[in-house]
Amino acid sequence: MNTTSDRLLLVADLSGTFLFGLEGARIAITHDLDLLGILVLAFSTALAGGVIRDVLIGDVPPASLRDWRYPATAFLAGTIVFFLHRAVQALPETPLIALDAAGLSLFAVAGTQKAMDFEMNPFIAVLLGTVTGVGGGTIRDIFLAQVPAVLRTDIYATAALFGSIVMIVACRLKLPSTASALLGGTSCFLLRLLAFWQHWNLPKAP
Amino acid sequence: MNTTSDRLLLVADLSGTFLFGLEGARIAITHDLDLLGILVLAFSTALAGGVIRDVLIGDVPPASLRDWRYPATAFLAGTIVFFLHRAVQALPETPLIALDAAGLSLFAVAGTQKAMDFEMNPFIAVLLGTVTGVGGGTIRDIFLAQVPAVLRTDIYATAALFGSIVMIVACRLKLPSTASALLGGTSCFLLRLLAFWQHWNLPKAP
Amino acid sequence: MNTTSDRLLLVADLSGTFLFGLEGARIAITHDLDLLGILVLAFSTALAGGVIRDVLIGDVPPASLRDWRYPATAFLAGTIVFFLHRAVQALPETPLIALDAAGLSLFAVAGTQKAMDFEMNPFIAVLLGTVTGVGGGTIRDIFLAQVPAVLRTDIYATAALFGSIVMIVACRLKLPSTASALLGGTSCFLLRLLAFWQHWNLPKAP
Numbered sequence: 001m002n003t004t005s006d007r008l009l010l011v012a013d014l015s016g017t018f019l020f021g022l023e024g025a026r027i028a029i030t031h032d033l034d035l036l037g038i039l040v041l042a043f044s045t046a047l048a049g050g051v052i053r054d055v056l057i058g059d060v061p062p063a064s065l066r067d068w069r070y071p072a073t074a075f076l077a078g079t080i081v082f083f084l085h086r087a088v089q090a091l092p093e094t095p096l097i098a099l100d101a102a103g104l105s106l107f108a109v110a111g112t113q114k115a116m117d118f119e120m121n122p123f124i125a126v127l128l129g130t131v132t133g134v135g136g137g138t139i140r141d142i143f144l145a146q147v148p149a150v151l152r153t154d155i156y157a158t159a160a161l162f163g164s165i166v167m168i169v170a171c172r173l174k175l176p177s178t179a180s181a182l183l184g185g186t187s188c189f190l191l192r193l194l195a196f197w198q199h200w201n202l203p204k205a206p
Numbered sequence: 207m208n209t210t211s212d213r214l215l216l217v218a219d220l221s222g223t224f225l226f227g228l229e230g231a232r233i234a235i236t237h238d239l240d241l242l243g244i245l246v247l248a249f250s251t252a253l254a255g256g257v258i259r260d261v262l263i264g265d266v267p268p269a270s271l272r273d274w275r276y277p278a279t280a281f282l283a284g285t286i287v288f289f290l291h292r293a294v295q296a297l298p299e300t301p302l303i304a305l306d307a308a309g310l311s312l313f314a315v316a317g318t319q320k321a322m323d324f325e326m327n328p329f330i331a332v333l334l335g336t337v338t339g340v341g342g343g344t345i346r347d348i349f350l351a352q353v354p355a356v357l358r359t360d361i362y363a364t365a366a367l368f369g370s371i372v373m374i375v376a377c378r379l380k381l382p383s384t385a386s387a388l389l390g391g392t393s394c395f396l397l398r399l400l401a402f403w404q405h406w407n408l409p410k411a412p
Numbered sequence: 413m414n415t416t417s418d419r420l421l422l423v424a425d426l427s428g429t430f431l432f433g434l435e436g437a438r439i440a441i442t443h444d445l446d447l448l449g450i451l452v453l454a455f456s457t458a459l460a461g462g463v464i465r466d467v468l469i470g471d472v473p474p475a476s477l478r479d480w481r482y483p484a485t486a487f488l489a490g491t492i493v494f495f496l497h498r499a500v501q502a503l504p505e506t507p508l509i510a511l512d513a514a515g516l517s518l519f520a521v522a523g524t525q526k527a528m529d530f531e532m533n534p535f536i537a538v539l540l541g542t543v544t545g546v547g548g549g550t551i552r553d554i555f556l557a558q559v560p561a562v563l564r565t566d567i568y569a570t571a572a573l574f575g576s577i578v579m580i581v582a583c584r585l586k587l588p589s590t591a592s593a594l595l596g597g598t599s600c601f602l603l604r605l606l607a608f609w610q611h612w613n614l615p616k617a618p
Contacts, residue, residue, distance in 0.1 A: 028563075029616075029617045031559070032564065032616065033559075033563050033564050033616075034563075034564060034565070034613065034614035034615065034616050035614045035615055035616070035617075036562070036563065036569050036570055036573075036614050037562075037563035037564055038617070040562075040563055040569075041563070051468070055261060055266070055467060055468070056257070056261070056266060056267055056268065056271060057266065057267050057271075058266035058267055060467070060468060060469065060470035061468055061469050061470055061530075061532065061536075062468065065468060065469075065532070065536050065539075065540075066533075066536075068533050068535045068536060071535070071536070071539060072535070081617075082617050083618070085617040085618075118267075120267065120271070121272075121274050123274045123277070123278070124267075124271050124272075124274060124277070127271075127277060128271075142348060142349075142351075142554060143554075143559065143560060143563060144559055145351055145554075145557055145558055145559050146351055147237070147239075147349065147350055147351050148349060150242070150243075150246075151234075151239050151240075151242065151243035151246055151247070151349060152238065152239050152240060152243055153240070157242055157246075158242055201240065202240035202241045202242050203240065203241055204235075204238065204239075204240050204241070205235045205241075205244070205287075205288050205291040206289070206291075261467060261472070262463070262467070262472060262473055262474065262477060263472065263473050263477075264472035264473055324473075326473065326477070327478075327480050329480045329483070329484070330473075330477050330478075330480060330483070333477075333483060334477075348554060348555075348557075351557050352557055353443070353445075353555065353556055353557050354555060356448070356449075356452075357440075357445050357446070357448065357449035357452055357453070357555060358444065358445050358446060358449055359446070363448050363452075364448055367448075407446065408446035408447045408448050409446065409447055410441075410444065410445075410446050410447070411441045411450070411493075411494050411497040412495070412497075
């Protein structure tokens with residue numbers, strides 16, 4: 001096993017966890033939750049997508065409960081936002097959207113890869129990759145008693161879906177797996193940013 | 207193994223998936239969700255009950271994620287409703303209720319059968335049969351940030367519960383499994399329609 | 413295996429199930445749910461925390477679906493509240509809070525113990541113990557389309573977390589497991605009551 005590539009993957013995965021954890025905590029504060037609520041939302045936003053994926057493919061305990069660094073990273077992000085929330089709230093929107101898009105791409109790619117490693121059908125792997133990307137935000141919105149944002153607005157889950165499809169098509173065309181992952185992640189990232197910039201939305205029923 | 211009976215079961219199961227998928231998509235449109243939201247609600251309404259059952263009995267990946275035809279059927283139903291939603295919304299209520307009752311009966315019976323195949327206690331098999339029938343609608347309502355309809359109105363989960371009990375009693379009385387399933391499904395279907403027609407409700411606390 | 417200790421554990425576990433079942437049913441009635449809704453909320457409040465823990469550690473079917481006495485106890489509690497709800501609603505608040513704190517302590521300790529039996533990392537065991545204690549109430553609040561109470565108010569999940577940490581530290585200090593469990597449970601119980609009495613709350617973001 002290539003330890004350098006493994007270490008890179010771990011760093012990427014923990015970075016995504018950290019980014020989504022920051023975002024979950026930020027939203028918890030705008031909903032007036034207390035410290036525990038902030039930590040729970042940081043955890044859920046960062047890790048629930050992967051937990052759902054792992055439960056569905058039968059890889060339990062989920063990866064993020066076998067390695068303490070995942071919850072620790074999410075809680076660290078929550079704690080930072082708790083203490084520095086004025087600074088965090090004052091951040092301009094564009095870099096936050098870009099960071100979030102990076103987290104989404106990373107999780108979509110990681111979820112797709114894991115589903116393929118568990119020999120799921122490609123069609124199902126695309127669904128599981130998307131769930132990995134958007135599951136955390138969905139659970140967070142359910143905790144906040146809101147209709148999940150991904151269901152009503154914006155090109156968001158669609159970007160994860162698109163990146164996941166690109167990655168699987170690239171694998172099928174016999175590209176090396178790192179190249180496929182990069183291609184899928186970049187597709188997701190660019191579509192998300194382009195859609196945000198151009199105010200693209202999915203159609204509603206005619 | 208009797209392939210004709212297996213094929214019949216598959217056709218019945220996919221029909222239930224299609225019916226519940228139509229209904230989930232229809233409700234998504236009345237809540238102003240976009241195309242992705244419509245597909246997610248079609249999927250959840252059709253398949254979440256079975257997914258929860260399979261996760262609880264330990265049959266993972268869930269059946270509907272091992273066979274691409276299940277999600278494909280749900281998404282097909284969602285797509286049809288997306289394009290034909292005016293026609294779908296104009297349908298009279300009674301046949302929709304009857305189709306929904308058919309889907310409910312089918313899922314309750316299939317869930318009960320699977321729980322018995324996994325040698326769950328009969329009491330638990332009844333619970334899991336009911337969850338298979340009403341789980342999808344419950345998850346759909348949670349996505350819509352509403353108290354699940356099954357918790358507050360109507361004889362709906364109760365019909366699934368009743369059908370599942372009838373089926374298990376019939377099995378215990380040594381009836382053949384096909385007859386037991388038919389008896390259970392018919393009981394659920396008739397109770398549901400009778401209750402709708404007669405405006406029966408469960409009692410509230412005195 | 414020590415059958416007396418096992419029987420004690422079972423009695424304690426079923427008592428917790430009964431207490432949380434009473435509470436779930438009581439809340440269901442204040443939300444105007446029907447008989448089925450009352451039973452579902454009794455079941456969820458009492459057993460969902462343990463079910464989530466068992467699914468996450470991979471012990472499926474969950475303990476409460478392998479032994480019919482767990483759901484039966486929850487449904488019994490729901491039925492009692494249904495018929496005696498005037499009497500139940502008239503109970504003074506303090507003993508209810510104390511009973512609830514007892515249920516919370518019991519579940520937190522049982523969840524922590526089970527996570528340790530499955531050789532989870534101590535940090536993760538604390539999380540799973542807390543989930544066992546507060547998961548049921550969280551699911552109940554989601555069913556009621558409300559932000560889970562544990563996320564916004566009070567020292568509640570924090571008490572479970574504290575009891576779980578005390579228990580694990582005691583185990584690490586080589587105290588016998590019964591003593592560790594008692595110490596953890598008592599810590600949770602006392603912190604919960606003290607916080608209720610003194611109106612302690614967790615801090616919100618400064």
